[in-house]
Amino acid sequence: xxxxxxxxxxxxxxxxxxxxVWYPEPSLEGLGAELPPLKAFDDDFRHVRFxxxxxxxxxxxxxxxxxxxxxxxxxxxxxxxxxxxxNVDGIFGQLTTVAWTDRGSVHPDDLADVxxxxxxxxxxxxxxAVDKFPRMTDFVSPPGIRVAxxxxxxxxxxxxxxxxxxxxxxxxxxxxxxxxxxxxGRITAGSVVDADTDIGAGSSIMGTLxxxxxxxxxxxxxxxxxxxxxxxxxxxxxxxVEAGLYITRGTLVTLPDGAVVKAIELSGKPGILxxxxxxxxxxxxxxxxxxxxxxxxxxxxx
Numbered sequence: 384x385x386x387x388x389x390x391x392x393x394x395x396x397x398x399x400x401x402x403x404v405w406y407p408e409p410s411l412e413g414l415g416a417e418l419p420p421l422k423a424f425d426d427d428f429r430h431v432r433f434x435x436x437x438x439x440x441x442x443x444x445x446x447x448x449x450x451x452x453x454x455x456x457x458x459x460x461x462x463x464x465x466x467x468x469x470n471v472d473g474i475f476g477q478l479t480t481v482a483w484t485d486r487g488s489v490h491p492d493d494l495a496d497v498x499x500x501x502x503x504x505x506x507x508x509x510x511x512a513v514d515k516f517p518r519m520t521d522f523v524s525p526p527g528i529r530v531a532x533x534x535x536x537x538x539x540x541x542x543x544x545x546x547x548x549x550x551x552x553x554x555x556x557x558x559x560x561x562x563x564x565x566x567x568g569r570i571t572a573g574s575v576v577d578a579d580t581d582i583g584a585g586s587s588i589m590g591t592l593x594x595x596x597x598x599x600x601x602x603x604x605x606x607x608x609x610x611x612x613x614x615x616x617x618x619x620x621x622x623x624v625e626a627g628l629y630i631t632r633g634t635l636v637t638l639p640d641g642a643v644v645k646a647i648e649l650s651g652k653p654g655i656l657x658x659x660x661x662x663x664x665x666x667x668x669x670x671x672x673x674x675x676x677x678x679x680x681x682x683x684x685x
Contacts, residue, residue, distance in 0.1 A: 384442045386469070387414045388454045392434045395490040396425060400479045402488040404436060404453040405522055409461055414439075428500060429486060430493045442469040452477040456516075456539035456556060460523035466541050466557050466575050467599065474556075478515040485509040488517075516556055540570075543578070545684040551584060558590060563684040568608060573599050579679055580606040583626070589615035598632070603653065605678065616646050619653030623671050628659050636668045 388406035395402055408415055418435060425432045438450045442464065446452040452474050458464045482489040489497050491513055501508040511518065516537040520530060527544030530536050536548055539556025545563025548554060552566035559570060562578020570576060571590030582588070586608035588600045601617040608614065609626030616632055624630055634646040636657070649655060649668055656671035 384411065386411055386438075386440045386442055386454055386458050386464075388438045388457065389414055389418050390436050390438065390450070390453070391418070392436045392450060393431050393488050394434060395430060395479075395493070396432050397430045397493060398490050400490060401449040402431065402479055402481045402490060403517060404438075404450050406438075406454055406457045409454060409457040409463060411458070411463055426487070429489050429497055431488070431490075445470050445472040446474045446477045449477055449479065453538075457523060459539045459541050459557060459559075460519050460525065462525055462541060462543070464541075465561065466559055466573065471539075471557050475515060480513065480515050481517070482513050483511045483517050483521075485511070545578075547683055549584075552582070555590065562604070563679060565679055565683070568613075574602070575599070576602040577604045577606075577620075579604055581608070581679060583608045583610045583612065585611040586624075587613040587629075589613065589631070601651070603651075614657075616650040619651050619655070621654045621671060622652075623656045625656070625658040628657060628666065630657050630666070634666055636666050638668055639670070 388409040390404045390406035392404045393402045414437060436450050438454045440451050440454055446455060455469055455471060480491055482491050482494045486508060498508045511534060518533045519536045519538045519540050520533040522538050525542055528542045529547045531548060531550040535553045537556045540554040541559030543560045543562050546560045548566045553569040554566060555572040558572050558574045560576045564576055565581045567584040568582040568586030570582060570588055573590040574588040580602055590600060600614060603618050603620035603622060605621050606618050607623040609624055611627050612624040613629040614624055616630055630646050632647040635643050636646050636649060637643050654671055655668050658667050660667055
């Protein structure tokens with residue numbers, strides 16, 4: 384499968400580096416409509432120039448250059464491709480570290496000069512981040528979502544309609560939701576969360592940037608990660624992890640019949656509540672009653 388995009392690239396004139404590319408209408412069906420005419424000009428204030436680009440990529444091949452990488456991130460955030468639906472191997476090496484400011488993207492080595500110019504013009508510069516990935520909402524704003532703190536959702540995040548990301552929630556690239564979800568915790572790179580699930584405050588899903596990147600954590604439908612909990616295994620539908628409990632692949636878990644297994648053996652199985660025995664301290668896996676979690680607040684996800 385191929386991806387296509389016509390975009391506007393921002394290029395550092397001092398360092399001849401492509402800082403970023405914005406694709407207004409990325410597609411899987413060809414380049415589509417032409418962009419409005421772009422007059423080639425330099426922004427001497429930021430030491431950048433702008434160029435129109437046309438990009439075609441093979442989704443199964445690894446990224447090849449910044450324009451290719453940015454199109455992949457746009458396809459994910461535009462919901463044209465789901466997490467793990469394209470190859471992002473080596474994407475970090477294709478992206479330039481950028482100072483993301485209220486005046487636009489700036490090469491980090493030029494930041495001192497731009498900051499001085501802004502001060503002298505009477506408008507101090509605000510730097511939102513110095514990172515390889517920008518905020519998703521500066522490039523793509525998919526309909527039907529709410530994001531309380533835009534700095535905590537990277538371009539390349541996949542947010543399904545009805546998803547709410549609260550102030551402490553975080554969604555990394557090549558990760559996200561497949562239906563309405565409440566996100567108050569961290570959905571790390573490569574992690575996928577299915578519909579009607581609540582990622583509780585301070586909770587975390589171990590993704591593909593942790594532990595060598597080989598294991599993908601998938602969270603099923605109608606699941607609940609309690610506050611400050613976490614999981615390094617996948618959860619099937621209708622599962623929960625109690626507040627404060629972190630489950631890793633090697634966590635020893637006691638089953639209802641008294642058998643003890645590693646948590647990885649329960650990965651992806653439905654209807655389980657993981658909890659810590661309040662007296663003995665061991666981690667248990669017990670059946671989770673269907674009425675234990677009444678679901679998302681419909682008014683928040685409409």
